[in-house]
Amino acid sequence: MDEEKKENLKQRAKHNGQRLKAFFCWVLLSVGIGAVIGGGVGTLFYYTLQWCTQIRMQHSWLLYLLPLGGLFIVWLYHICGVKKSRGTDLVLLAIRSPQPLPARMAPLIFAATGITHLFGGSAGREGAALQIGGSLAYGTGRLFKLDEKSLHIVTMCGMGAVFSALFGMPVVAGVFALEVISVGEMYYSALVPVCISSVLASGIAQKLGAKPAHFVIAAMPGGIHLQTAMQTALLAALCGLVAILFCRVLHLAGKLYTRFLPNQYIRVLVGSALIIGITLLAGTTDYEGAGGNVIARAICGQARPEAFLMKILLTALTLGAGFKGGEIVPSFFIGATFGCWMGGLLGLNPGLAAAIGLISLFCGVVNCPITALLLGCSMFGYSGAPYFFLACAISYALSGYTGLYAEQTILYSKFHAKFINKKAE
Amino acid sequence: MDEEKKENLKQRAKHNGQRLKAFFCWVLLSVGIGAVIGGGVGTLFYYTLQWCTQIRMQHSWLLYLLPLGGLFIVWLYHICGVKKSRGTDLVLLAIRSPQPLPARMAPLIFAATGITHLFGGSAGREGAALQIGGSLAYGTGRLFKLDEKSLHIVTMCGMGAVFSALFGMPVVAGVFALEVISVGEMYYSALVPVCISSVLASGIAQKLGAKPAHFVIAAMPGGIHLQTAMQTALLAALCGLVAILFCRVLHLAGKLYTRFLPNQYIRVLVGSALIIGITLLAGTTDYEGAGGNVIARAICGQARPEAFLMKILLTALTLGAGFKGGEIVPSFFIGATFGCWMGGLLGLNPGLAAAIGLISLFCGVVNCPITALLLGCSMFGYSGAPYFFLACAISYALSGYTGLYAEQTILYSKFHAKFINKKAE
Structure with a gap:
């Protein structure tokens, strides 16, 4: 009986050791993704779009070059062999299924979004953020030979990190990555890595001068009326x-x-x-x-x-x-x-x-x-x-x-x- | 073809009509639960516990009556036929399974929690809030002859409403009711009713003078360090x-x-x-x-x-x-x-x-x-x-x-x- 108890304790200690090891591996990986993909690429994307917007506002004639920009985007996707660009949907699919995410998606959408903004197309940037972050992180995970399920987590980390750097809202970005794939489910297995990546990315972006969107509403009511x-x-x-x-x-x-x-x-x-x-x-x-x-x-x-x-x-x-x-x-x-x-x-x-x-x-x-x-x-x-x-x-x-x-x-x-x-x- | 399209549209309109009807039924029901169970019973519970705490702080000898209070609680549960009090667990179970929630749970836990607080036992109050709200709302649902699945929603409404009135935190209370039962799942079918009940309950409690817990941290850091x-x-x-x-x-x-x-x-x-x-x-x-x-x-x-x-x-x-x-x-x-x-x-x-x-x-x-x-x-x-x-x-x-x-x-x-x-x- 005593022997059995000892064995039991030993098993338990081993089990907890494995859990801790998994925890720390994820911490390291998510710090890397948060810093490099979020803080690095994400901040670069932020400043690129800022620059595009400023140039466009200074030179309103750039709108007339929109057709040229469009032709360039189509040609770019064509020579990179992307026939049907499924964009953000592909990222969502990659988190739910064994669908792979090509790493070339990142530079493509980066350039195409910049061009769209430079020449005055009406579009946002967060779809691009999700694609850049998701595909780069997926590629990183492949480099580290992660298994399929871990690739899903790492993709979410990337999504959250670039979104977070771009908007300066780490909590929103992290929770969005956990919530958006299957509404009604929260992918809490990914909670720690996604959280660390998002917070770190946003912290770095802010240190590098990126400004989060924040507004003060004068007439915000106190209490509930x-x-x-x-x-x-x-x-x-x-x-x-x-x-x-x-x-x-x-x-x-x-x-x-x-x-x-x-x-x-x-x-x-x-x-x-x-x-x-x-x-x-x-x-x-x-x-x-x-x-x-x-x-x-x-x-x-x-x-x-x-x-x-x-x-x-x-x-x-x-x-x-x-x-x-x-x-x-x-x-x-x-x-x-x-x-x-x-x-x-x-x-x-x-x-x-x-x-x-x-x-x-x-x-x-x-x-x-x-x-x-x-x-x-x-x-x-x-x-x-x-x-x-x-x-x-x-x-x-x-x-x-x-x-x-x-x-x-x-x-x-x-x-x-x-x-x-x-x-x- | 044209006939078919017409039929299709008709079906769709009917379907959307049913959805809207379900939506408005839930709005009405959750307004009732939020106002009566949350705003009414919840606020009463808030003031009862405030009163118990004040009296105890004024009369420190009340601690010596703790054994009497304890005996009374045990006797109370005994004569009401509750052999094994499973408390909040029973509420969680009732939301996930056909397990019924007895309405007598509400007055029992209301009184017992008041006694515990009056005589200086070390305990909180939100477990009681969940039980009072859950069991009263479940009972209300039975009165309206709701089916089993709808009983689950109505129970969550009650939990959120009393919790919300007691703590003055409608968002926390509502999300807690959606999140706590199965961690990793958000019961979004219940989102609208739980939200309405919680916000209304808190609004009424505040109108009646209940104060939410809020602290200002002097050293809150701006940005991420x-x-x-x-x-x-x-x-x-x-x-x-x-x-x-x-x-x-x-x-x-x-x-x-x-x-x-x-x-x-x-x-x-x-x-x-x-x-x-x-x-x-x-x-x-x-x-x-x-x-x-x-x-x-x-x-x-x-x-x-x-x-x-x-x-x-x-x-x-x-x-x-x-x-x-x-x-x-x-x-x-x-x-x-x-x-x-x-x-x-x-x-x-x-x-x-x-x-x-x-x-x-x-x-x-x-x-x-x-x-x-x-x-x-x-x-x-x-x-x-x-x-x-x-x-x-x-x-x-x-x-x-x-x-x-x-x-x-x-x-x-x-x-x-x-x-x-x-x-x-």
Whole structure:
């Protein structure tokens, strides 16, 4: 009996030793990914896009070179042998399945996103961040001969790290990487590595001068007021519908382009022409690039009523034509401008309404309520958290099963207590 | 073809109509639960415990009546036919399985927790909150003849609502209800109802004068500093070990009591005698009740080195003897005092260290990293979020599979990318 106890203890010690070893291996690996891929490549990407945006704002004629930029992107993907660019979907798939991620994805999307921003295409940058981080980290994992399941974790680390360096929001980036793949599941096996990579990447980026997005809302209510809560809920419900509209228009633009313009070179030329034409008609540069300044203005309480529709249209035309970037900052733009305008009509303070709109729309298109909640707290402070929570919940439910990523799965029904495990539409 | 399309659209409209109907039914039900069970019963519970604590602090001799209080609790549970009180575990089980929740649980735990606090037992209150909310909401659901799956949702609403009213933290309470049952799964089918109940309950409680716990940490660092991050990680790792110690001592005390004192009346008498003896020897009332004032002092940077051990011992003696309450506020106490002391030794600012300790220990014993992160942001503001995230992740991993709730399941390995679905130890 005593012998048996001793053996038992020995087994246990060995088991705990193995656990600790695994823990420290992950700590080392995630420090490397956070520092090199997040802090290094991520910060480089941040400054590249900043530079592109500045140059474009100084030289408005760059818009006329958009067709050339587009042709270059299509040619670049062509000579690298990427026939059908599945972008962020491929990253999500690589985390859920044995699907490999080619490392050449990183320089390709890096360059293509820079070009899109330089010449005034309407697109974000976080899709690019997820692809750069995911594919580089996946490649690193292959170098270290990790097994398939560990490759999934390492890919999430990369996603979180570059996202975190780019936006300066480590908590949001880390939780997003854990939440986005299968909505309803949190990949907690990856919690420690993803957290370390994200925090480290953001820390390095900030040391190198990158600035996180943070806004102060003057009219943030203290405590919980019934009327504000009801206005918030109503606005979030409407944002859920706008989220559906945005996703549908994106899908539709992609379909129409492919059907009527099967040749990719002609497609990107026609797309560029449409973008230039609409931008000239609109008479504003508001819809070029990510549109950070328009988001800031909306949160200060100023937005044009048609801005959200224009951004939906131009983003769909840009991404559908073959330009690169992402859909998330456009979703911030659409949500903030719609929220600012509609919230004013509903009697909410327009600045608070822009914040509610931003996170509701984000939540509606990515189906990640916890990430959206943390995004709100990170951008606007924790005092609005109860309203953000409410907005995320309502927009999550009422945006239905639409989503940006066709490879995202939604595990639970949004309306009944039921396991459904269906793909986003 | 046209006919078919029309039929298709009709089907779709019908389907969406059903979804909307389900949505609005849940909104109505959750408003009712949030207002009556959360805002009503929850606030009443809040004031009852406040009153008990005040009276006890004014009359220190009440401690000597602890044995009488204990006898009364045991008798109360006996005449109500509750042989083995499984407490919060029963609530978790009722959400995962067809296990029914008796409504008489609510008044029983309400009274027993009040008695424990009045006479100076060392215990929290949130376990009681979960049981009161869960069982009342379950009963309400039965009244409305909900099916089994909907009963699960309604039970979560109740848990979140009373927790939220009691602590004034609607976001933490709501996410806790979604996260705690199966770690790694977020029950997003319940997102909207749980969110509405929690926010409403907290709003009503605040209108009725309940005050949420909020602390301002003077030394909160802006941005991310490598040294502070490493100190945070180290402290969180130690807190993970203290979390294991706390859970083990709780389990051990329960076992020893049952083995050596099978009679429940004698058990509660002996337990009371031990608690009184140790309290007199310690020469302080710090360990009576929940100990909110000690937590506040620790966050101001003052804590005795032995405080966390004393609290572990006294909480185990109190709850094992048959008194009622919860383990979460004690875990705040243990974490804050341990963090304040140990953080000082590690070179961290003691106030910040107390905050890190509090959330790390909470995370370690309930295995809920997202809830713990939000708890930190809610109590101490969002500016410390990257550190809180790091602390939660490390403590989550290094506390292993121990936990307060035997009926909690942990879905993913904490060390490898593997689905394990095991119960907390």
